Amino acid sequence: MLDVKQAHVVTQWPADRPLNVCRFDPQGRYVVVGAEDATLARFQLSDGAKVLFPGGHQTWVFSLAFSKDGNTFVSGGGEGKIIWWETATAAPAPLRSIAAHKGWIRSMAVSPDGALLASGGNDLVVRLWNMSDGAAIRELSGHEKHVYSVVFHPNGTTLFTGDLKGAVKQWDVATGQLLRTFEAKPLYAYNDGQGVDFGGVRGLAVSPDGKWLAAGGLHKASNPLGAVHEPIVCLFDLASDKPEPVRQQIAEGVTQGIIWGLRWLSDGSLMGVSGGGSGGFLIFWKPDADKDYYRFALPSLAREMDLHLDGLQVATVHHDRHVRITKLAAKT
Amino acid sequence: MQDANYACRSSEHTLARRSFLGTLAATATGAVAGGLGIFSSPVIAQQLKSDQKRVVVINMHGGLSQLESWDPKPGTDTGGPFLSIPTSVPGIQISELLPQTAQIMQHLCLLRGVNTSEDDHGKGRFMMLTGRRQMPGLDFPEMGAVCAKTLMPETSDLPGHIVITPGGGGGRGNDSAYLGPKYSSIQLGNGNPPPNTALPGGLTEQSELARHDFRRQVNERFLNRRRTAVTEAFTYSYEQALKLMQKKDVFDVSKEPAADHERYGKHDFGRHCLLARRLLESGVGFVQLAHSNYDTHNENFNFHIEQMAEFDRGFSCFVKDLADRGMLESTLLIVLSEFGRTPNINHYAGRDHWSRAWSVCVAGARFPRGVAFGKTNDKGTEVTEGQCDHGNLFHTYLTAVGVDSNGSFNIDGRDLPIADPSSKMIDGLLT
Amino acid sequence: MRVTTSGLILLLALFSAPQTWGQTPSDTLSSVIDQTLAPPSGLTIGVCSDAEFLRRVSLDLIGYPPTAVETRAFLADPAPDKRIKMVDQLLASPRFARHLATAIDLWLMERRPNSNIPQDEWHAWLVKSIREGKPWNVLAREILNADGADPATRPAARFYLDRNSEPNQIVRDVGRIFFGRDLQCAQCHDHPLVDDFKQADYHGLLAFIAPGYSVAIKNGDRTVNIHAEKAGTDLQFESVFYKGTLHRTPPRVPGDLLIDEPNFYPGEEYTVVPADNIQAVPKFSRRQKLAEIATSGTNRVFNENIANRLWSHMFGRGLVHPLDMHHADNPGTNPVLMKALGERFAAMSYDMKGFLREIALSQSYQRPFDAPGDLLTAAAQAAAQLAPLEAERTAAGATYTSAKTAFEQATTAYEAAEKAYLPVVAELDKARTQCAEAKKGLDAANAAVAEAQKQATTKQEIATSLQQAVTAAQAAAQKLPADAELAAAAAKFAERSTQVTGEVAALQKVVEEKTAAVAAPTNAYATSKTAIDVALAATQPLRESLKQKDIELLAARRQMQDQVGALAVIDARIVTTKSLAALATAKQSLDTAQLALAARETEHKAAMEQLVAYAPTVTERESVLKVATDALSAAAVAVQTAQAEQANHLALVKDLTTATEATGAALAKLPGDAVLADASTKLKERLVATQTESAQYQTKVDKASTDKTTATVTRDAAQKLMEEAVVERTRREQVVATAVTAVDTTQSDRTKFQGEIAALSNDAVDGYSKRFALANLKALTPEQLCWSIFQVTDVYGRHWNAEVAELDKAAPLTDAQKQDPAAVAARMLDLEQRTYDKLKGNLSTFIQFYGAGAGQPQSDFFATADQALYAANAGSVSSWCAQTGGNVTDLVVNQLDAKLAAEELYLAVLSRLPTETETAAVADILTKRAADKSVAAQELVWGLVNSAEFRFNH
Structure with a gap:
């Protein structure tokens, strides 16, 4: 039974390098992780058995996405390639490799019907691909800064993409037309003294009922270069025409925190994962409140997370070279 | 104990003054002197005047990551996510963040063996700009002041030491130590012209001419009583100011072609590079500009993508233009920081302060072209070849532009070594 | 200071070295200065004009130029002692202390940031000190002794605190600023x-x-840094060039002897031991000792430094220059005077005002700055003075060499004594270390006792409380004997009390044990102290020997320094004399060149005359030649004509002959033909007749030929004469050309010698300035420049008047007070302070443009374009020069008489009357600009304010 206040770490598995990204296999068998190197790793949930996926990328893997059936998954790398892999293989080798972007592919998502793959990255472009054969379908241009996150609407007709400046664009999947732009301005700051841009839509999630769009990242960036900032989520009401957030959700006291990923839970809560000065957190908000109602402390700074299809298990990846499985329910 | 040697000092001064008066007599206006500094080495100054050298320092403020720029280590634990790319010089690879710079590698000299052993911003900056380690009770002039004194003709209408500050500001810097304020930087806040270069409101052109005419008349009568180096320096400063006002356009980068603005990039750094080009072409001997900010303890890679892109564009255009215009032979360009950044990537994906093995990039003057000098090990944690520090670099920079770095300034009877006498230039590097 | 008797005598001798200028002590200092710095022989150098003196002394003593009114009054004053009165008047001005405080601030702090002591507090403290007449040695002692703990005297600690208590920084600046090194x-x-x-x-x-350090302490409700002090030790050092040779020094003031310190055993050095946020107090303060020795009056280095700085304040450069490079190789302009100034200043109890007064009254201070008119006359006598000078130099050189040898020997002797001392003192160090260890053991043992005692006491307190509880419970139990619970409680209390009492006894026992355990470390400590005594005793003779060598070394060093100084003075004179001699030589060469030039010009003229004179001859011969040539041509034509005529004639003869012969032949065939016969006859006759004429033609030809020959001879003769004339003319031209070259060469010689003379004269004049025979140009400090502009544009006057009005309203002086000099003086001080406070905000701009960088010497002149740009374009200077009620611009505008307008202008801004040329120039401008006179007047004021004459004190 979902009960976030009973959340506890069930297990953890070590990796070779600090980890950046993770995704559960939709069949619920595996969690796949990307690290600060070119090799992916697959952990079997039942026993933690680890298999490495080498030979695909030249550098770090920043994004992962599974096919709807979970039999294949794709990884996006810092060199701009998308690689297709067979999930359950015993002898991993790239199935397909396409030169998809110039520079990093920061985020990927597969459409609810499983047909399309969306990818976005440092070349400011969002691309749609045929998930089954890797054929390019459409290119969506309009972001002025690096694209940090992409996510499909649950109904599959539109796509949301967020960038460094906090712009979240909603696109018509069928036509590629830009429908509207949400401004998550609190997520971005230009620091005049340091001369740097900082922030970005680092987590993006649409509620299963299609009502809420949540864009997460950081604010209060008084010293971007020194990691002084706090996590924040901008909540947009998709039913309204308002381009600005209807609510800013914060987590007071999580210093040096950034929202790296967002998921909606079955009880209507929004869950974010954050790093922070004193470790990592899973943070929980209700859509009608500014402040989090619960936060669960993780043992090390977390960088990404995914929610298992059971809605209870959460995978988090950490700088301390571990992937952890947390259960949002009482211990059994 | 040697014999008293005051006599030779005084005769040196005598010589200097004569040379000064000689210059005076030789000019039509009868008012030429920039101050008293030159008198310690009139011969050297004369020599250099015939072939004026220029120096540009680009200060990568905060500490540029050598791994994301000049000395990438892709595919290692320390290398980060970026790849390296080939350059116009076979065998030399640099970070993929510098694609345009890679195309002009034939002009550059990478110094990959820098080890300064100082991880403090202030101290690192001091060392890299003065060539010495900081010591209590001692202050040293920055490179710009040294260059202004050794490279600029005393009679130049333009300041010899210009610092383009990234933010606002303006006015005179406090960076010349014992060389005196004459050699302090004139700071162009965010590339704006020096202060007070426009006539005050309400003053007519005619009135301006009249008041200076009268001032000159008054001076002439007074100087007929006694003419000394200080009176000449004083009266000349007004003429220099007037010439500076006439040449105000030199500081106006908007006068550069729109196509160049486009090429250099329409951000501050691109504009400052273009302004630096304009200043050099107008005869300014030393220009320092900065690019902010590389102190990336947090998200080193995100920040370097953006910062390096700006840098790559402005810098590559700048170098290419200097080369195309035949100015690289006489111009030394230095890209430095206070230190590099740690090979270790911290938990905020940042890199911290690291001075044991980092890189400086130079171009022009007597530095070899298309060369990577010095090496670090596989993970970039140690220098394995061609090690040098701030003192070696300072000597080498100066030697490259024809200054005897083992020489001394004579300031009011004191001999003060131009560069750290306990250090020396890098062996076998210069052409 | 403990020194041996023999050392003391030697020491006294050092401090009372014979005065070499031979005056009686009653001579005023100003006369001593003038006698020592008499202008070079042969030159007429008097004193500057009244106007120049007034501006100079005003700027030097109070930092402002005089007002036009003051200048007018001074110029009009016929009193012969008006300069003396003026000096005294200025020294009595409230601005005197302000100005001297500013100068001393610049020496001491060199515009360093005020990180611990606010500028206003520091400046006010200096001003107050000077107003109170605090002597320099007292001021210096307060600064050198300062810790900043007492809020009342805290500003004095700025010297240390705003150098962040950094020892090496402080050593450098104490050495430079208090000792000139x-x-x-x-x-x-x-x-x-x-x-x-x-x-x-x-x-x-x-x-x-080195024992000084910064510690943060609570001072009222705020935390402040103070410059506290620890106990010091000897310092060991070695040269980075000669590693391995260790040296060791106790404290030693520059130019003085190493000091002795009382012996304190480790652990007993402090009255208050160092701890966080606590000011440590050592039993022996080195800082106080430094202050005491330096300011005692006997430290020549300290005395000469300050005398030199005050001198520089007035003259614009030190007798020794740079001010902080006072050493044997740079003994300064006049070491004898330097020594005298130091001694005199100490003897006048470091009274700065009195010292400055003496300087201001000296002729030397009042020299003009113009180049002397009779420089060349003086130069002519220089060469003759060289030989005696060289002889003097040789003698002084010999004295110096022996002094140097003595110094080297003393150094060697000292180093030998040091070498012998080092191993013995190392034993003392060892004993001290052991003693410190023993003290640590003792402290630990004592701490253990205290801890046990504390525990026992605590337990005892519990026992006592329990005992009281027992008593109370038992009393209660007795009153309620039936209450079993109460009885049980009482019993429980009693039981517990007994137990605790037992515990107390146990703890007491621990106390006894710990107390007993103190005995051993106490003994060890005592023993280690004895070891120190023994080691100390062992060092004593060696230390005495070292000190003896130190005294001898110092004496030898001073002797050598004095000899170098003496040598330097002679050398300087030689340099001057040589330079003058060179000037004389150059002048001679110039004179020679001048004469030669005249001669060459005469020669040139003569040659030209010769050339011109020959011209008619050439012309005449040219015409003769032409006639002869023409004649020859005519003769040739005549010959040709005669010959042609003869040829015609001969052809006729030939034709006639042919015809005659043909006719004869025909007649022979037709004899008798009468016509033919007649024709034949006639032909023959004609032939004969014609033949007869032939001779005539020949004669004609012959005559023509003869004529031609004659003409040829004539022509040849004329031609020869002509050729001779050309040669002669060329020769004369050559002579002229040679003469022209000679003139050119001589002229360029003359230019060269003129240049040489200019350069040498400039050197000489510069040299005279450096040696104070002529005045130096002194650039106004940023503060002087600011106040001077405010003074001459009446910005200061307007603010002063506003303050007067305000005070007259707020706190008017009573009639009695107006008669009371003290009340009036107090009012003046008040006004000065108020006006200063209103205007001081402007200083920072002037400092920004005209001041040197923080921590750099502030006395070096520099001129930069940004200063000129500020003065021209920032708007403030122009606006101060604009016409405002009653200021100089206003006076100029409203003065209809142009001459008087010029007078107002020059008196107000340059503190002098204008010359006729200057008056005319001003009048001209004001006439031409009648339409915008106010603007023109503003330009004039601006022009003067921005002139070299204004920028410098001269």
Whole structure:
């Protein structure tokens, strides 16, 4: 039974390098992780058995996405390639490799019907691909800064993409037309003294009922270069025409925190994962409140997370070279 | 104990003054002197005047990551996510963040063996700009002041030491130590012209001419009583100011072609590079500009993508233009920081302060072209070849532009070594 | 200071070295100055004009130029002693202390940031000190002694605190500012360029300074840094050039002897031991000792430094220059005067005002700055003076050499004594270390006792409380005997009390044990102290020997310094004399060149005359030649004509002959033909007749030929004469050309010698300025410049008047007070302070443009374009020069008489009357600009304010 206040770490598995990204296999068998190197790793949930996926990328893997059936998954790398892999293989080798972007592919998502793959990255472009054969379908241009996150609407007709400046664009999947732009301005700051841009839509999630769009990242960036900032989520009401957030959700006291990923839970809560000065957190908000109602402390700074299809298990990846499985329910 | 040697000092001064008066007599206006500094080495100054050298320092403020720029280590634990790319010089690879710079590698000299052993911003900056380690009770002039004194003709209408500050500001810097304020930087806040270069409101052109005419008349009568180096320096400063006002356009980068603005990039750094080009072409001997900010303890890679892109564009255009215009032979360009950044990537994906093995990039003057000098090990944690520090670099920079770095300034009877006498230039590097 | 008797005598001798200028002590200092600095012989150098004197002395003593009114009054004053009165008047001005405080601030702090002591507090403290007449040695002692703990005297600690209590920074600046010696380069080795700056000097001074440290303490409700002090030790050092040779020095004031300190056993050095946020107090303060020795009046280095700085304040450069490079190789312009100034200043109890007064009254101070008119006359006598000078030099050189040898010997002797001392003192160090260890053991044992005692006491307190509880419970139980619970409780209390009492006894026992355990470390400590005594005793004779050598070394060093100084003075005179001699030589060469030029010009003229004179001859011969040539041509034509006529005639004869012969032949065929016969006859006759004429033609030809020959001879003769004339003319032209070259050469010689004379004269004049025979140009400090502009544009006057009005309204003086000089003086001080406070905000701009960088010497002149741009374009200077009620611009505008307008202008801004040319120039401008007179007047004021004459004090 979902009960976030009973959340506890069930297990953890070590990796070779600090980890950046993770995704559960939709069949619920595996969690796949990307690290600060070119090799992916697959952990079997039942026993933690680890298999490495080498030979695909030249550098770090920043994004992962599974096919709807979970039999294949794709990884996006810092060199701009998308690689297709067979999930359950015993002898991993790239199935397909396409030169998809110039520079990093920061985020990927597969459409609810499983047909399309969306990818976005440092070349400011969002691309749609045929998930089954890797054929390019459409290119969506309009972001002025690096694209940090992409996510499909649950109904599959539109796509949301967020960038460094906090712009979240909603696109018509069928036509590629830009429908509207949400401004998550609190997520971005230009620091005049340091001369740097900082922030970005680092987590993006649409509620299963299609009502809420949540864009997460950081604010209060008084010293971007020194990691002084706090996590924040901008909540947009998709039913309204308002381009600005209807609510800013914060987590007071999580210093040096950034929202790296967002998921909606079955009880209507929004869950974010954050790093922070004193470790990592899973943070929980209700859509009608500014402040989090619960936060669960993780043992090390977390960088990404995914929610298992059971809605209870959460995978988090950490700088301390571990992937952890947390259960949002009482211990059994 | 040697014999008293005051006599030779005084005769040196005598010589200097004569040379000064000689210059005076030789000019039509009868008012030429920039101050008293030159008198310690009139011969050297004369020599250099015939072939004026220029120096540009680009200060990568905060500490540029050598791994994301000049000395990438892709595919290692320390290398980060970026790849390296080939350059116009076979065998030399640099970070993929510098694609345009890679195309002009034939002009550059990478110094990959820098080890300064100082991880403090202030101290690192001091060392890299003065060539010495900081010591209590001692202050040293920055490179710009040294260059202004050794490279600029005393009679130049333009300041010899210009610092383009990234933010606002303006006015005179406090960076010349014992060389005196004459050699302090004139700071162009965010590339704006020096202060007070426009006539005050309400003053007519005619009135301006009249008041200076009268001032000159008054001076002439007074100087007929006694003419000394200080009176000449004083009266000349007004003429220099007037010439500076006439040449105000030199500081106006908007006068550069729109196509160049486009090429250099329409951000501050691109504009400052273009302004630096304009200043050099107008005869300014030393220009320092900065690019902010590389102190990336947090998200080193995100920040370097953006910062390096700006840098790559402005810098590559700048170098290419200097080369195309035949100015690289006489111009030394230095890209430095206070230190590099740690090979270790911290938990905020940042890199911290690291001075044991980092890189400086130079171009022009007597530095070899298309060369990577010095090496670090596989993970970039140690220098394995061609090690040098701030003192070696300072000597080498100066030697490259024809200054005897083992020489001394004579300031009011004191001999003060131009560069750290306990250090020396890098062996076998210069052409 | 403990010294041996023999050392003391020697020491006294050092401090009372014979005065070499031979005056009686009753001579005023100003007369001593003038006698020592008499202008070079042969030159007429008097004193500057009244106007120049007034501006100079005003700027030097109070930092402002005089007002036009003051200048007018001074110029009109016929009193012969008006300069003396003026000096006294200025010294009595409230601005005197302000100005001297500013100068002393610049010496001491060199515009360093005010990080611990606010500028206003510091400046006010200096002003107050000077107003109170605090002597320099007292001021210096307060600064050198300062810790900043007492809020009342805290500003004095700025010297240390705003150098962040950094010992090496402080050593450098104490050395430079209080002793005139920049020892920084001697930190790591003997100074590479200055033989006189020893590493030992640096470390001797450092030994005084190094115990100082910064500690934050609570001062009222805020935390402040103070410059506290720890107990010091001897310092060991070695040269980075000669590693391995260790030296050791106790504290030693520059130019003084190493000091003795009382012996304190480790653990007993402090009255208050160092701890966080606590000011430590050592039993022996080195800082106080430094202050005491330096300011005692006997330290020549300290005395000469300040005398030199005050001198520089008035003259624009030190007798020794740069001010912080006072060493044997740079003994300054006049070491004898330098020594006298130091001694005199100490003898007048470091009274700065009195000292400045003496300087201001000296003729030397009042010299003009113009080049002397009779320089060349003086130069002519120079060569003759060289030989005696050289002889003097040789003698002084010999004295110097022996002094140098003595110094080297003394150095060697000292180093030998040091070498012998080092191993013995190392034993003392060892004993001290052991004693410190023993003290630590003792402290630990005592701490253990205290801890046990504390526990026992605590337990005892519990026992006592329990006992009381037992008593109370038992009393209650007795009153309620039936209450079993109460009885049980009482019993429980009693039981517990007994138990605790037992525990107390146990703890008491621990106390006894711990107390007993103190005995051993106490003994050990006592023993280790005895070991120190023994080791100390062992060092004593060696230390005495070292001190003896130190005294001898110092004496030898001073002797050598004095000899170098004496040598330097002669050398300087030789240089001057040589330079003058060179000037004389150049002048002679110039005169020779001048004469030669005249001669060459005469020669040139003569040659030209010769050339011109010959011209008619050439012309005449040319015409003769032409006639002869023409004649010859005519003769040739005549010959040709005659010959042609003859040829015609001969052809006729030939034709006639042919015809005659043909006719004869025909007649022979037709004899008798009468016609033919007649024709034949006639032909023959004609032939004969014609033949007869032939001779005539020949004669004609012959005659023509003869004529031609004659003409040829004539022509040839004329031609020869002509050729001769051309040669002669060329020769004369050559002579002219040679003469022209000679003139050119001589002229360029003359230019060269004129240049040489100009350069040598300039050198000479410069040299006279440096040696104070002529005045120096002194650039106004940023503060002087600011106040001077405010003074001459009446900005200051307007603010002053506003303050007067305000005070007259708020606190009017009573009639009685107006008669009371003290009340009036107090009012003046008040007004000065108020006006200063209103205007001081402007100083920062002037400092920004005209001041040197923080921590750099502030006395070096520099001129930059940004200063001129500020003065021209920032708007403020122009606006101060604009016409405002009653200021100089206003007076100029409203003065209809142009001459008087010019007078107002020059008196107000340049503190002098204008010359006729200047008056005319001003009048001209004001006439031409009648339409915008106000603007023109503003330009004039601006022009004068921005002139060299205004920028410099001269």
